[in-house]
Amino acid sequence: MVTAAEIDIEKKAASVPPGTFRHTVLVAAKRFKSTWAELGKLLVQVRDENLWESWGYNSFEAYALKELHIKKQTALKLTRSFSFLAKHEAPEEVSQPDFPQKAxxxxxxxxxxxxxxxxxxxxxxxxxxxxxxxxxxxxxxxxxxxxxxxxxxxxxEPPPESLQVRKLAQLARKLAAEVSGCRRVPHAIAERAGTLAEDLEELASGVNDA
The missing domain is CATH 1.10.8 (Helicase, Ruva Protein; domain 3)
Incomplete structure (x- = not known):
């Protein structure tokens, strides 16, 4: 099944002159699941040479998302993974046209x-x-x-103490609200739940992140 993203990439590719580097990247984006290293290699060049600027985008991430429908995290993974291969493999091997297909x-x-x-x-x-x-x-x-x-x-890493206390205060307030709304819970217990929520909220307001 053809996705909306693939259709959009196809339309964008049709509006870009064939043979240009921009068109090459678009075509690679459409098939990157089977040849991820091809797109990773091209994206490294787009990023390092700031080619996205001449294509009308204000950042590499915006270009990847809007033109290629690739999220920031995915673009980062692709460029980092290809850069890893390029770092550890011989330059003459990386420069071979079939290197991305063999990756x-x-x-x-x-x-x-x-x-x-x-x-x-x-x-x-x-x-x-x-x-x-x-x-x-x-x-x-x-x-x-x-x-x-x-x-x-x-x-x-554990969350900072201030975040933990704020979360506990929120949970206590929610519990107090539910307890007070339950007819089977004695009023004295509901009051204690409300007092606990107030105490934790006061504590949370005075705790700063380390």
Whole structure:
């Protein structure tokens, strides 16, 4: 089924002169699910050379979203993943026309690029993994799972105390409202719930982020 985004990209491509770099990017965007590295390579050039400016956009992210229907986070993942490959592979290999078509699956490279960004993957480790990526004997989802387990993301940092207290105050106020509206709850309990909500709201108003 053809999506609205694909139809819009097709219309935009029809309005851009064939053979131009802008037209090439549009065509790549339409088929990027099967050749992600092709679009990633082109987007790196669009971003690094600020080509989006001459095409009438005020930012690279706005260009990707409005012209290619690619969200900011997706554009970041594509450019970061291709840049990861370009960094670790020989320049003469990266410059080959068929390099994007031979590139490993996006979901696998994305995990490794993230791991490198967190300082978990060194160039030496990439070289030790390279053969299993480029000449993969396992399905992409298995490789991804293996690398996710090998290079786990650090646990998220706890929210600041002020945010925790504000959230507790909101929950207490909601509870107080529900308790006061329940006929089976004694009035004394409803009052205590209301007092707790007031105390937490007062505490939240005086707590600052660290």
């Amino acid at each position: 490993p699956p996006f979901e696998v490279i994305e995990v490794l690029a993230d791991a490198e960004e967190r300082g978990q993957l060194s160039p030496q480790e990439y070289r030790s993994l390279r053969d299993s990526i480029w000449n993969a004997e396992k399905p992409p989802n298995e490789l991804k799972k293996e690398f996710v387990e090998r290079f786990p993301k650090p646990p998220p």
